[in-house]
Amino acid sequence: MIDEIHHNFRKYDILVVNDGSLDQTGKLARQTHKASVIDLPFNLGIGAAVQTGFKYAFRHNYDIALQFDGDGQHMVNEISKIVSPVLDKKVDCMIGSRFIQNLDNFKSHPIRRIGIKLFGYISYLLIGQRIKDQTSGFRAFNKELIGFLARYYPTDYPEPEVIILIGKNGFRIGEVFTQMRERQGGVSSIPIARGPFYMSKVLLAMLMAALREKRIKPKNNV
Amino acid sequence: MYNGRIQLVAIAGSILLIVFILILIRKRRLKEEYSILWLFFSFVFLILSFWRGSIDWLAAKLGVAYSPAALLLVLLMAIFVIMIEFSTIISKISESNKNLAQDLGLLKEELDKLKNKNTKEETPNQVENNGQASDN
Numbered sequence: 001m002i003d004e005i006h007h008n009f010r011k012y013d014i015l016v017v018n019d020g021s022l023d024q025t026g027k028l029a030r031q032t033h034k035a036s037v038i039d040l041p042f043n044l045g046i047g048a049a050v051q052t053g054f055k056y057a058f059r060h061n062y063d064i065a066l067q068f069d070g071d072g073q074h075m076v077n078e079i080s081k082i083v084s085p086v087l088d089k090k091v092d093c094m095i096g097s098r099f100i101q102n103l104d105n106f107k108s109h110p111i112r113r114i115g116i117k118l119f120g121y122i123s124y125l126l127i128g129q130r131i132k133d134q135t136s137g138f139r140a141f142n143k144e145l146i147g148f149l150a151r152y153y154p155t156d157y158p159e160p161e162v163i164i165l166i167g168k169n170g171f172r173i174g175e176v177f178t179q180m181r182e183r184q185g186g187v188s189s190i191p192i193a194r195g196p197f198y199m200s201k202v203l204l205a206m207l208m209a210a211l212r213e214k215r216i217k218p219k220n221n222v
Numbered sequence: 223m224y225n226g227r228i229q230l231v232a233i234a235g236s237i238l239l240i241v242f243i244l245i246l247i248r249k250r251r252l253k254e255e256y257s258i259l260w261l262f263f264s265f266v267f268l269i270l271s272f273w274r275g276s277i278d279w280l281a282a283k284l285g286v287a288y289s290p291a292a293l294l295l296v297l298l299m300a301i302f303v304i305m306i307e308f309s310t311i312i313s314k315i316s317e318s319n320k321n322l323a324q325d326l327g328l329l330k331e332e333l334d335k336l337k338n339k340n341t342k343e344e345t346p347n348q349v350e351n352n353g354q355a356s357d358n
Binding site for chain 2: 017036037038039040041042044048051052055056059155
Protein backbone atom coordinates (compact mmCIF):
# COMPACT_ATOMS: atom_id res chain seq x y z
CA MET A 1 0.00 0.00 0.00
CA ILE A 2 2.87 2.32 0.71
CA ASP A 3 4.09 1.56 -2.79
CA GLU A 4 0.65 2.31 -4.15
CA ILE A 5 0.53 5.72 -2.49
CA HIS A 6 4.10 6.43 -3.39
CA HIS A 7 3.56 5.71 -7.06
CA ASN A 8 0.42 7.77 -7.34
CA PHE A 9 1.33 10.72 -5.21
CA ARG A 10 5.02 11.37 -5.49
CA LYS A 11 4.92 14.78 -3.92
CA TYR A 12 3.48 13.41 -0.68
CA ASP A 13 5.56 12.21 2.20
CA ILE A 14 4.31 9.10 3.91
CA LEU A 15 4.47 8.59 7.62
CA VAL A 16 3.64 5.28 9.22
CA VAL A 17 2.92 5.31 12.91
CA ASN A 18 3.46 1.92 14.46
CA ASP A 19 1.64 1.96 17.76
CA GLY A 20 3.81 -0.44 19.72
CA SER A 21 2.93 -3.38 17.49
CA LEU A 22 5.35 -6.28 17.68
CA ASP A 23 4.56 -7.66 14.25
CA GLN A 24 6.51 -6.65 11.17
CA THR A 25 4.62 -3.42 10.52
CA GLY A 26 7.45 -1.05 11.35
CA LYS A 27 10.08 -3.17 9.70
CA LEU A 28 8.13 -3.74 6.49
CA ALA A 29 7.23 -0.08 6.21
CA ARG A 30 10.84 0.91 6.74
CA GLN A 31 12.08 -1.56 4.14
CA THR A 32 10.15 0.21 1.42
CA HIS A 33 12.37 3.27 1.96
CA LYS A 34 9.43 5.34 0.84
CA ALA A 35 7.94 6.15 4.19
CA SER A 36 9.07 7.60 7.45
CA VAL A 37 8.29 5.27 10.29
CA ILE A 38 7.64 6.20 13.88
CA ASP A 39 7.69 3.31 16.31
CA LEU A 40 5.99 4.18 19.54
CA PRO A 41 7.62 2.46 22.50
CA PHE A 42 4.37 0.85 23.65
CA ASN A 43 0.74 0.76 22.65
CA LEU A 44 -0.82 4.19 23.15
CA GLY A 45 -4.16 3.62 21.45
CA ILE A 46 -5.45 5.00 18.17
CA GLY A 47 -5.97 8.57 19.31
CA ALA A 48 -2.45 9.03 20.58
CA ALA A 49 -1.01 7.28 17.52
CA VAL A 50 -2.83 9.56 15.12
CA GLN A 51 -1.87 12.55 17.21
CA THR A 52 1.75 11.51 16.82
CA GLY A 53 1.22 11.99 13.10
CA PHE A 54 -0.09 15.50 13.69
CA LYS A 55 2.84 16.30 15.93
CA TYR A 56 5.15 15.08 13.21
CA ALA A 57 3.36 17.16 10.58
CA PHE A 58 3.46 20.17 12.86
CA ARG A 59 7.18 19.79 13.56
CA HIS A 60 7.98 19.51 9.91
CA ASN A 61 5.67 22.31 8.92
CA TYR A 62 3.45 20.46 6.48
CA ASP A 63 0.53 22.20 4.83
CA ILE A 64 -1.82 19.26 4.78
CA ALA A 65 -2.14 16.09 6.79
CA LEU A 66 -3.98 13.12 5.38
CA GLN A 67 -5.07 10.46 7.78
CA PHE A 68 -5.25 7.05 6.17
CA ASP A 69 -5.93 3.71 7.82
CA GLY A 70 -3.18 1.17 7.43
CA ASP A 71 -5.44 -1.84 6.97
CA GLY A 72 -6.28 -1.26 3.32
CA GLN A 73 -9.85 -0.10 3.84
CA HIS A 74 -9.36 3.15 2.04
CA MET A 75 -8.74 3.56 -1.65
CA VAL A 76 -5.55 5.24 -2.64
CA ASN A 77 -7.09 6.60 -5.83
CA GLU A 78 -9.57 8.62 -3.79
CA ILE A 79 -6.98 10.58 -1.91
CA SER A 80 -7.21 13.60 -4.18
CA LYS A 81 -10.97 13.59 -3.67
CA ILE A 82 -10.60 14.55 -0.05
CA VAL A 83 -7.36 16.50 -0.30
CA SER A 84 -8.34 18.95 -3.03
CA PRO A 85 -11.21 20.68 -1.16
CA VAL A 86 -8.77 21.38 1.65
CA LEU A 87 -6.14 22.59 -0.80
CA ASP A 88 -8.71 24.89 -2.38
CA LYS A 89 -9.47 26.22 1.10
CA LYS A 90 -13.13 25.32 0.82
CA VAL A 91 -13.00 23.45 4.11
CA ASP A 92 -10.54 23.02 6.95
CA CYS A 93 -11.20 19.33 7.28
CA MET A 94 -12.51 16.85 4.73
CA ILE A 95 -13.87 13.47 5.70
CA GLY A 96 -14.11 10.52 3.37
CA SER A 97 -17.50 9.06 4.15
CA ARG A 98 -18.89 5.61 3.55
CA PHE A 99 -22.50 6.71 3.86
CA ILE A 100 -23.11 9.84 1.83
CA GLN A 101 -24.79 7.90 -0.95
CA ASN A 102 -26.49 4.90 0.53
CA LEU A 103 -26.08 3.76 4.04
CA ASP A 104 -27.72 0.42 3.55
CA ASN A 105 -25.34 -1.05 1.04
CA PHE A 106 -22.45 -0.84 3.40
CA LYS A 107 -21.68 -4.16 5.01
CA SER A 108 -21.25 -3.64 8.69
CA HIS A 109 -22.62 -4.98 11.92
CA PRO A 110 -26.15 -3.54 12.47
CA ILE A 111 -25.31 -2.41 16.00
CA ARG A 112 -22.33 -0.55 14.68
CA ARG A 113 -24.50 1.08 12.05
CA ILE A 114 -27.02 2.26 14.63
CA GLY A 115 -24.19 3.68 16.68
CA ILE A 116 -22.77 5.57 13.74
CA LYS A 117 -26.21 6.96 12.87
CA LEU A 118 -26.75 8.06 16.44
CA PHE A 119 -23.42 9.85 16.49
CA GLY A 120 -24.49 11.68 13.37
CA TYR A 121 -27.63 13.03 15.03
CA ILE A 122 -25.75 13.99 18.15
CA SER A 123 -23.15 15.89 16.20
CA TYR A 124 -26.01 17.74 14.54
CA LEU A 125 -27.37 18.70 17.94
CA LEU A 126 -24.00 19.77 19.27
CA ILE A 127 -22.42 21.62 16.37
CA GLY A 128 -25.29 22.04 13.94
CA GLN A 129 -23.74 19.89 11.27
CA ARG A 130 -24.60 16.32 10.55
CA ILE A 131 -21.54 14.29 9.67
CA LYS A 132 -22.81 10.97 8.42
CA ASP A 133 -19.68 8.93 8.89
CA GLN A 134 -18.37 9.92 12.27
CA THR A 135 -15.97 7.05 12.58
CA SER A 136 -14.27 7.34 9.23
CA GLY A 137 -10.52 7.36 9.55
CA PHE A 138 -10.00 8.83 6.09
CA ARG A 139 -9.57 12.56 6.61
CA ALA A 140 -7.56 15.50 5.39
CA PHE A 141 -6.68 18.48 7.57
CA ASN A 142 -5.22 21.88 6.75
CA LYS A 143 -2.25 23.51 8.37
CA GLU A 144 -4.17 25.35 11.04
CA LEU A 145 -5.82 22.12 12.14
CA ILE A 146 -2.50 20.29 12.21
CA GLY A 147 -1.26 22.71 14.83
CA PHE A 148 -4.54 22.55 16.69
CA LEU A 149 -4.77 18.77 16.74
CA ALA A 150 -1.10 18.32 17.56
CA ARG A 151 -2.04 19.92 20.84
CA TYR A 152 -5.56 18.72 21.46
CA TYR A 153 -6.23 15.28 20.10
CA PRO A 154 -8.53 13.06 22.11
CA THR A 155 -7.40 9.57 23.07
CA ASP A 156 -9.00 6.11 22.92
CA TYR A 157 -11.75 6.21 20.28
CA PRO A 158 -11.33 9.73 19.03
CA GLU A 159 -12.99 10.09 15.64
CA PRO A 160 -16.45 11.40 16.61
CA GLU A 161 -14.96 13.52 19.34
CA VAL A 162 -12.56 15.16 16.90
CA ILE A 163 -15.53 16.29 14.80
CA ILE A 164 -17.20 17.97 17.76
CA LEU A 165 -13.91 19.45 18.91
CA ILE A 166 -13.01 21.07 15.63
CA GLY A 167 -16.61 21.99 14.77
CA LYS A 168 -16.96 23.68 18.12
CA ASN A 169 -13.79 25.62 17.52
CA GLY A 170 -15.09 27.07 14.31
CA PHE A 171 -13.30 24.95 11.73
CA ARG A 172 -15.23 24.06 8.60
CA ILE A 173 -15.86 20.37 8.02
CA GLY A 174 -16.76 18.78 4.73
CA GLU A 175 -17.75 15.24 3.82
CA VAL A 176 -17.50 13.39 0.55
CA PHE A 177 -18.39 9.87 -0.50
CA THR A 178 -15.55 7.41 -0.71
CA GLN A 179 -15.45 3.70 -1.41
CA MET A 180 -14.41 1.28 1.27
CA ARG A 181 -12.85 -2.10 0.94
CA GLU A 182 -12.94 -4.96 3.37
CA ARG A 183 -10.04 -4.91 5.77
CA GLN A 184 -6.98 -6.71 4.51
CA GLY A 185 -5.70 -7.41 7.96
CA GLY A 186 -6.37 -6.65 11.58
CA VAL A 187 -9.67 -6.07 13.31
CA SER A 188 -11.79 -3.03 14.07
CA SER A 189 -10.52 -0.86 16.85
CA ILE A 190 -14.03 -1.18 18.25
CA PRO A 191 -14.90 -4.76 19.15
CA ILE A 192 -18.65 -5.42 19.17
CA ALA A 193 -18.55 -6.81 22.69
CA ARG A 194 -17.19 -3.56 23.99
CA GLY A 195 -19.82 -1.61 22.08
CA PRO A 196 -21.79 -0.32 25.05
CA PHE A 197 -18.64 0.81 26.77
CA TYR A 198 -17.44 2.44 23.59
CA MET A 199 -20.78 4.14 23.02
CA SER A 200 -20.98 5.62 26.47
CA LYS A 201 -17.35 6.69 26.46
CA VAL A 202 -17.71 8.43 23.13
CA LEU A 203 -21.05 9.99 24.01
CA LEU A 204 -19.59 11.38 27.20
CA ALA A 205 -16.50 12.58 25.39
CA MET A 206 -18.61 14.26 22.68
CA LEU A 207 -20.77 15.99 25.25
CA MET A 208 -17.80 17.19 27.24
CA ALA A 209 -16.06 18.37 24.09
CA ALA A 210 -19.11 20.47 23.35
CA LEU A 211 -19.40 21.79 26.88
CA ARG A 212 -15.76 22.74 27.17
CA GLU A 213 -14.75 26.26 26.42
CA LYS A 214 -13.16 26.97 23.11
CA ARG A 215 -9.52 26.23 23.02
CA ILE A 216 -7.18 29.07 22.40
CA LYS A 217 -5.40 29.00 19.07
CA PRO A 218 -2.38 26.74 19.20
CA LYS A 219 0.92 28.22 20.11
CA ASN A 220 4.11 27.17 18.42
CA ASN A 221 5.45 24.92 21.10
CA VAL A 222 4.05 21.45 20.79
CA MET B 223 -22.13 3.72 74.98
CA TYR B 224 -18.58 5.01 74.99
CA ASN B 225 -16.08 3.85 77.48
CA GLY B 226 -12.63 5.19 78.18
CA ARG B 227 -10.78 2.36 76.49
CA ILE B 228 -12.27 2.75 73.03
CA GLN B 229 -11.54 6.45 73.21
CA LEU B 230 -7.90 5.79 74.07
CA VAL B 231 -7.61 3.31 71.20
CA ALA B 232 -9.19 5.77 68.79
CA ILE B 233 -6.90 8.59 69.85
CA ALA B 234 -3.83 6.37 69.67
CA GLY B 235 -4.89 5.09 66.24
CA SER B 236 -5.41 8.59 64.86
CA ILE B 237 -2.08 9.82 66.21
CA LEU B 238 -0.28 6.76 64.82
CA LEU B 239 -1.85 7.44 61.44
CA ILE B 240 -0.71 11.07 61.46
CA VAL B 241 2.80 10.12 62.60
CA PHE B 242 2.99 7.41 59.93
CA ILE B 243 2.04 9.90 57.20
CA LEU B 244 4.55 12.44 58.49
CA ILE B 245 7.31 9.82 58.52
CA LEU B 246 6.49 8.89 54.92
CA ILE B 247 6.75 12.54 53.93
CA ARG B 248 10.02 12.94 55.83
CA LYS B 249 11.51 9.95 54.05
CA ARG B 250 10.24 11.34 50.74
CA ARG B 251 8.18 8.21 50.21
CA LEU B 252 5.10 10.42 50.00
CA LYS B 253 4.93 13.79 48.32
CA GLU B 254 3.54 16.67 50.34
CA GLU B 255 0.94 17.51 47.72
CA TYR B 256 -0.52 14.01 47.84
CA SER B 257 -0.48 13.82 51.63
CA ILE B 258 -2.72 16.79 52.33
CA LEU B 259 -5.96 14.84 52.04
CA TRP B 260 -4.65 11.99 54.18
CA LEU B 261 -3.51 14.40 56.87
CA PHE B 262 -6.79 16.27 56.73
CA PHE B 263 -8.87 13.16 57.30
CA SER B 264 -6.48 11.90 59.98
CA PHE B 265 -7.09 15.12 61.88
CA VAL B 266 -10.82 14.69 61.43
CA PHE B 267 -10.55 11.25 63.00
CA LEU B 268 -8.43 12.66 65.82
CA ILE B 269 -11.04 15.30 66.57
CA LEU B 270 -13.80 12.69 66.45
CA SER B 271 -11.96 10.54 68.95
CA PHE B 272 -11.15 13.38 71.37
CA TRP B 273 -14.60 14.83 71.37
CA ARG B 274 -16.78 12.11 72.78
CA GLY B 275 -20.17 13.35 71.72
CA SER B 276 -19.15 14.32 68.20
CA ILE B 277 -20.52 11.25 66.49
CA ASP B 278 -23.87 11.56 68.21
CA TRP B 279 -23.92 15.26 67.45
CA LEU B 280 -23.12 14.63 63.80
CA ALA B 281 -25.71 11.84 63.55
CA ALA B 282 -28.35 14.12 65.03
CA LYS B 283 -27.45 16.91 62.63
CA LEU B 284 -27.57 14.61 59.61
CA GLY B 285 -30.66 12.82 60.81
CA VAL B 286 -28.93 9.47 61.02
CA ALA B 287 -30.84 7.29 63.45
CA TYR B 288 -28.02 4.94 64.34
CA SER B 289 -25.06 7.12 65.24
CA PRO B 290 -22.22 4.67 64.42
CA ALA B 291 -23.51 4.80 60.86
CA ALA B 292 -22.55 8.47 60.80
CA LEU B 293 -18.97 7.43 61.51
CA LEU B 294 -19.08 5.04 58.55
CA LEU B 295 -20.47 7.84 56.44
CA VAL B 296 -17.52 10.09 57.30
CA LEU B 297 -15.15 7.23 56.55
CA LEU B 298 -16.74 6.49 53.20
CA MET B 299 -16.69 10.15 52.22
CA ALA B 300 -13.01 10.31 53.06
CA ILE B 301 -12.24 7.27 50.93
CA PHE B 302 -14.34 8.58 48.04
CA VAL B 303 -12.65 11.95 47.99
CA ILE B 304 -9.20 10.39 48.14
CA MET B 305 -10.04 7.90 45.37
CA ILE B 306 -11.27 10.67 43.09
CA GLU B 307 -8.10 12.60 43.81
CA PHE B 308 -6.16 9.49 42.76
CA SER B 309 -8.12 9.24 39.52
CA THR B 310 -7.25 12.81 38.61
CA ILE B 311 -3.60 12.13 39.35
CA ILE B 312 -3.68 9.01 37.19
CA SER B 313 -5.27 10.98 34.35
CA LYS B 314 -2.54 13.58 34.59
CA ILE B 315 0.19 10.96 34.62
CA SER B 316 -1.25 9.06 31.67
CA GLU B 317 -1.42 12.30 29.68
CA SER B 318 2.23 13.12 30.30
CA ASN B 319 3.11 9.47 29.73
CA LYS B 320 1.44 9.65 26.33
CA ASN B 321 3.24 12.87 25.45
CA LEU B 322 6.57 11.38 26.47
CA ALA B 323 6.03 8.28 24.37
CA GLN B 324 5.00 10.35 21.34
CA ASP B 325 8.00 12.62 21.65
CA LEU B 326 10.25 9.60 22.09
CA GLY B 327 8.87 8.12 18.87
CA LEU B 328 9.31 11.42 17.01
CA LEU B 329 12.86 11.85 18.27
CA LYS B 330 13.84 8.27 17.42
CA GLU B 331 12.57 8.79 13.90
CA GLU B 332 14.52 12.02 13.58
CA LEU B 333 17.64 10.43 14.97
CA ASP B 334 17.39 7.52 12.55
CA LYS B 335 17.05 9.95 9.70
CA LEU B 336 20.10 11.90 10.80
CA LYS B 337 22.07 8.69 11.16
CA ASN B 338 21.18 7.45 7.73
CA LYS B 339 22.07 10.83 6.28
CA ASN B 340 19.98 10.26 3.26
CA THR B 341 20.30 13.83 2.23
CA LYS B 342 17.29 14.33 0.11
CA GLU B 343 17.24 17.90 -0.99
CA GLU B 344 13.57 18.07 -1.86
CA THR B 345 11.68 20.01 0.75
CA PRO B 346 8.52 18.20 1.66
CA ASN B 347 5.28 20.09 1.68
CA GLN B 348 2.66 17.45 2.15
CA VAL B 349 2.38 14.51 4.39
CA GLU B 350 0.61 11.22 4.43
CA ASN B 351 -0.36 10.58 7.97
CA ASN B 352 -0.91 6.92 8.45
CA GLY B 353 -2.87 6.72 11.65
CA GLN B 354 -2.67 3.06 12.23
CA ALA B 355 -3.74 1.40 15.37
CA SER B 356 -2.09 -1.86 16.01
CA ASP B 357 -4.64 -4.41 16.97
CA ASN B 358 -2.86 -6.83 19.18
